[in-house]
Amino acid sequence: MPQYSVFTNEYDVDIVQLLRGRLSKQKTDEAAKLADSLGICREERCCAEVDIESDAEMAACCTALGELISIDLRYFEMAEMIDRLKIDEEKKRTILKNAVEYSKYCISSASLSDSLKEYFAENRSINLEGYIRFRLRDRLEIWRAAVDSAIDDELDQSGYSELLSFLDALSILDGGHDSVTVVLNPDTSCTIMNEYSDGSGSSSKRIRIDCAPGNCEGALGMLRALSPDRIALVDLSFGACEALKRRLLELFTVQ
Numbered sequence: 001m002p003q004y005s006v007f008t009n010e011y012d013v014d015i016v017q018l019l020r021g022r023l024s025k026q027k028t029d030e031a032a033k034l035a036d037s038l039g040i041c042r043e044e045r046c047c048a049e050v051d052i053e054s055d056a057e058m059a060a061c062c063t064a065l066g067e068l069i070s071i072d073l074r075y076f077e078m079a080e081m082i083d084r085l086k087i088d089e090e091k092k093r094t095i096l097k098n099a100v101e102y103s104k105y106c107i108s109s110a111s112l113s114d115s116l117k118e119y120f121a122e123n124r125s126i127n128l129e130g131y132i133r134f135r136l137r138d139r140l141e142i143w144r145a146a147v148d149s150a151i152d153d154e155l156d157q158s159g160y161s162e163l164l165s166f167l168d169a170l171s172i173l174d175g176g177h178d179s180v181t182v183v184l185n186p187d188t189s190c191t192i193m194n195e196y197s198d199g200s201g202s203s204s205k206r207i208r209i210d211c212a213p214g215n216c217e218g219a220l221g222m223l224r225a226l227s228p229d230r231i232a233l234v235d236l237s238f239g240a241c242e243a244l245k246r247r248l249l250e251l252f253t254v255q
Contacts, residue, residue, distance in 0.1 A: 003051050005126070006065065006128065007046060008127065009046070011046070015048040016039070018068050019048050019050075020035045022063075022064035025064075026060055026063065030054070030056045033057065034050055047234075053152060063112060066113040069128065070139070074143050077132065078146065083145060094150075095154050096150070097150075099150035100146075103142065179229065179230050181193040181232045181234065182191055182233050182248065183236060184244065185244060186236060186237055186240055187214040189213040191209070192209040192211065
């Protein structure tokens with residue numbers, strides 16, 4: 001009876017548990033038999049042994065292993081990519097979470113299952129990280145692109161937050177009830193900032209209003225209530241807020 005082994009030297013995972021979980025999702029007799037017969041080789045949880053007696057069992061094993069690689073191990077590969085960044089741990093966790101979200105649209109394992117069948121036709125053991133890095137370079141590039149997108153998001157968000165804080169400060173310096181600052185955001189929301197006197201002559205109050213995405217009339221209503229003499233418009237929407245921008249130019253003095 002042919003015996004096959006699946007192992008890792010780098011991933012801190014229980015291969016037997018992961019593979020058994022993937023097999024149990026198939027709901028077939030062949031997968032159930034393999035899940036029951038899985039064993040630990042060399043007394044290490046990072047290595048699994050399985051006896052395969054038929055083509056149907058091999059298909060079940062390769063399907064489960066393909067899902068393990070595409071879904072479970074992508075997390076570890078992307079985490080390693082992100083761990084090289086010189087940023088704080090909280091940002092790393094945020095980037096990893098977003099990278100996993102991006103990569104979920106590219107986790108198909110059907111073609112990978114066929115490749116694994118071809119591999120096992122000539123080999124009785126598979127080192128997971130070696131297989132991924134030498135035979136699945138296209139998939140690694142997809143994961144790397146997901147990480148890059150998540151990094152870009154984090155940098156954009158950090159810079160955007162800093163810019164809003166800066167604009168908030170500028171609205172105070174600009175001062176007075178005669179002017180407000182309106183920031184058009186990429187998600188079609190807008191931010192209205194202003195400062196006005198409380199009537200005592202010795203202090204002032206700051207206003208910051210975040211209008212919901214797409215709520216053009218709500219934003220205009222807020223501005224009508226403030227009735228500014230002029231609006232300092234900052235367009236960060238990349239064209240997403242063109243309708244609101246046109247209305248602002250029609251209804252107010254915009255600089």
